[in-house]
Amino acid sequence: MGRIDFETALKLYDADFFDLGDEADAVRKQLHGKKTYFNINRHINPTNVCKDVCKFCAYSASRKNPNQYTMSHDEILKIVEEIDKKGAKEVHIVSAHNPNTGLEWYLEIFKKIKQAYPHIHIKALTAAEVNFLAKEYNKSYDEILDLMIENGVDSMPGGGAEIFDEKVRNYICKGKVSSDEWFEIHRKWHERGKKSNVTMLFGHVEKREHRIDHMMRIRDLQDETGGFNCFIPLVYQMENNYLSVKEPITANEILRTFAISRLVLDNVPNLKAYWVTSTVNLALVAQEFGANDLDGTIQKESINSAAGAKSANGIELEEFVGLIKDSGFIPVERDSLYNELKVW
Numbered sequence: 321m322g323r324i325d326f327e328t329a330l331k332l333y334d335a336d337f338f339d340l341g342d343e344a345d346a347v348r349k350q351l352h353g354k355k356t357y358f359n360i361n362r363h364i365n366p367t368n369v370c371k372d373v374c375k376f377c378a379y380s381a382s383r384k385n386p387n388q389y390t391m392s393h394d395e396i397l398k399i400v401e402e403i404d405k406k407g408a409k410e411v412h413i414v415s416a417h418n419p420n421t422g423l424e425w426y427l428e429i430f431k432k433i434k435q436a437y438p439h440i441h442i443k444a445l446t447a448a449e450v451n452f453l454a455k456e457y458n459k460s461y462d463e464i465l466d467l468m469i470e471n472g473v474d475s476m477p478g479g480g481a482e483i484f485d486e487k488v489r490n491y492i493c494k495g496k497v498s499s500d501e502w503f504e505i506h507r508k509w510h511e512r513g514k515k516s517n518v519t520m521l522f523g524h525v526e527k528r529e530h531r532i533d534h535m536m537r538i539r540d541l542q543d544e545t546g547g548f549n550c551f552i553p554l555v556y557q558m559e560n561n562y563l564s565v566k567e568p569i570t571a572n573e574i575l576r577t578f579a580i581s582r583l584v585l586d587n588v589p590n591l592k593a594y595w596v597t598s599t600v601n602l603a604l605v606a607q608e609f610g611a612n613d614l615d616g617t618i619q620k621e622s623i624n625s626a627a628g629a630k631s632a633n634g635i636e637l638e639e640f641v642g643l644i645k646d647s648g649f650i651p652v653e654r655d656s657l658y659n660e661l662k663v664w
């Protein structure tokens with residue numbers, strides 16, 4: 321099968337549901353067999369104070385969440401100490417855009433973690449945060465990216481991508497990093513020999529064609545740099561925010577989107593069903609629609625749970641592994657760069 325163009329990808333939304341799943345599953349099998357990857361990780365969201373005003377956000381303290389917090393570095397180090405004892409291999413650190421802390425506060429989190437726990441992979445700062453820090457502190461993207469590396473950041477998460485279509489983006493998160501800026505930052509990161517992920521927030525006001533356009537733009541940069549490890553479609557959470565979406569996206573539409581992204585993104589090796597936003601059950605089904613990664617145990621999560629996701633306390637490792645096995649797949653623990661660590 322040749323490369324799928326925009327029109328063909330759009331038509332796949334009207335294809336037979338199970339045929340579409342089979343096609344995506346065939347690609348998944350070719351790439352990964354029955355393996356489903358996960359990692360033992362912990363998400364840390366150090367502050368929810370935000371200068372930006374994304375309509376879909378329930379997390380930012382300046383919107384509907386009145387409970388501001390900013391963690392101290394000692395608090396963060398204590399969390400890392402605990403998760404290190406439990407065998408976590410990665411910390412995933414993303415925050416709101418807090419203008420009150422200073423650039424050093426952001427960077428020293430990484431430096432202190434790396435000094436005390438050099439074996440833990442630090443995945444941190446979305447392109448939206450990089451853009452915020454660059455503008456707030458009069459630095460270039462190059463300077464911020466170099467400072468991240470100097471202070472111990474190993475890879476970048478894929479957040480802040482939302483939907484790349486400028487019109488939709490302007491409506492849901494005006495003022496935040498633009499699509500072009502998002503890609504510029506990831507291109508520069510990849511040029512430094514570093515890896516990142518890329519997300520897509522869907523199920524709100526966007527249309528199917530916006531999702532396909534989003535995937536096409538990712539495919540184009542990946543052709544140039546090869547720096548994306550994983551594509552992560554994130555299902556929009558409906559509660560506590562300013563996007564008044566009346567109807568939730570259906571499971572059928574979510575699974576179709578997974579399958580189509582597996583087929584369109586022929587150059588991105590991994591497709592993640594982030595169970596935090598899709599529910600665990602649907603993430604397990606997504607394994608049959610192209611997904612080969614279920615993220616990890618997470619342990620604690622604040623951003624999506626603020627908008628209604630049932631993810632606040634993560635999931636126990638034994639339960640997680642058992643669910644993957646029971647659904648007919650092979651749980652494989654990976655590190656942050658997709659090296660296999662253990663077949664469970």
Ligand code: SF4
Pocket residue numbers: 370371372373374377378379380415416417448493496
């Ligand atoms: S999504 Fe991020 S940048 Fe936007 S308001 Fe929420 S915390 Fe701020």
